Amino acid sequence: MTLAIDVHQLTRRFGSFTAVDAIDLDVQQGEVFGFLGANGAGKTTAIKMLIGLLSPSGGTARVAGFDVLTQTEEVRRRIGYMSQRFSLYDDLTVRENITLYGGIYGLTDREIRERSDAMIDKLGLASSAKRLVRTIPLGWKQKLAFSVAMLHRPSVVFLDEPTGGVDPITRRQFWEMIYAAAADGTTVFVTTHYMDEAEYCDRLSIMVDGRIAAQGTPVELKSEFGVASIDDVFVQLARPAAAEAGR
């Protein structure tokens, strides 16, 4: 079976600064893969290369079986993306946003109608379907954005810090949605700052200064570093880098 994400020696330089330094990743289909790292470690740059927003300076990356550099459009048809910033249209209603993305991904009118109804129902947004997205609370917006990213049933979905600024209850609901997606066979590639969330992932990769410092299941990582939580693993890995940066 082909890997959902298959990355070799992927590198991105900005001038003399190497943001992503020859990383290797292999993510299985249907996995929830956590991508951790301090601010500025190169997570967002790596994601942008995987979804074709940024071209690599070196190395190769295949997503959903296609090369991101040469088969970008094939990749784009098969992925979903939710950025750090909320990026649905504020001045469109909930339903208009869903319809727009349904149309963009080439769903039929019937598919759009059925999937919007199901989505609005599941999110409990029935009474807000005709409200402008601007007026609904942040937690709902994030769940809506995730659902829209899943609307065309992508085989891989990229979530860049999806739960930033969201309350704990909504975060919990958000992770339930992530698990449901993975159970349906979607590969979830997620970055986060919350170490409790990292524990929910099937496998993790921790980036420090553009390199992958550790990779494995949460259990493997904890035993490798001899600590009780992923939080401690992260602090151990990130501390030398932070100390160097502070010097």
Add this chain to the structure above:
Amino acid sequence: MRPLLFLLRKEFLQILRDPAMVRILFMIPIVQLVVLSNAATFEVKRSRMHLIDRDRSEMSRGLVDRMTASRRFEVAERSDRVEQGNLGLMRRTVDMVMVIPPHFERDIVRTRGAHVQMFFNAEDGAAAGVTSSYAGVILTRYAGELGARLQPMTALAGARHEAPPGRGQPRVEVRSRNRYNAELDYRHYMVPGILVQLLTIVGTLLTAMNTVREKEAGTLEQLNVTPVSKGVFIAAKLLPMWIIALVVLSIGLLVAKLVFSVPMEGSLLLVYAGAGLYLMAALGIGLWVATITETQQQAMFVNFALLLVYLLMSGLFTPVRSMPEWAQWIARVNPMMHFITLMRAVMLKGAGVMDVARELGVLVVASVLVLSIAVRQYHKGAH
């Protein structure tokens, strides 16, 4: 094609939902036409004159009558002293002073020549020039009139000889008749140009702002991750603006007709064809601005810098012929200039397709060129 339809619907929903946009669409054409076409005029309505008539003869009164009868001048003040007149100029209670010297009539009868002195307030040089030329015309005409009245005497004196120079010699009078804008209504000349400027602002500015706003909001990045092609995205951005600009043009043409009774001598279809072509270039420039800027402020700034050059080099306010050679070259590649020429020709002179073929040709080349540069410049993020 399906994604395009969905994107177009989204654009129209957003545009129509934005109250500022609706105001822009309807207010700008009306305000610009009314304000600019009245303000941007070189016409001098009526000059107030300080009159110092030291002759008080029939001929001096005749001169003053001719001037006021032209309705270009009115006697606002009278006195006997030039100082009083200067004071009037200084205080701006009058625009000019006319001094008719003593023995004005006697000199004319005896020597066929007399002097009249005029002072103009030349703070606005152009206006002073226009006023003085009006006065010159009236004086020359009056002199001719007086000459004809005194003719019999000279005719008798030199019946068989060539008339000596300067004395009763035949005058060559130029009779001009204005075609195409017979009443010399400056606004008729300005309105077509202002309509073009309007389309330029709406087309270029709104396109740039609308596209950059998506950059700022992060929605552009989201779209770039979808399989929507660059061509579809650009078409979805430009087509609504193109239609909106044509709506603005229609409102503008309506205002021009109803408020200023600007004629539409030529074909309305030709006006729209020119506008459709010109807009592709204007929108292309807007798109290009959006590709080189990251925020709406930057886009606004670049736009205004561009538009200013564009406007000044378009022949809207100043004729291209009076520009220096290098500036004329810039004007020649400015699509705005060609579209203004086309609009004036079609609206005021009733020019047909063949008459404006050159302008249409330039517009086609310009729109293809500008659009292809902008499209090449636009990246779907991958760089």
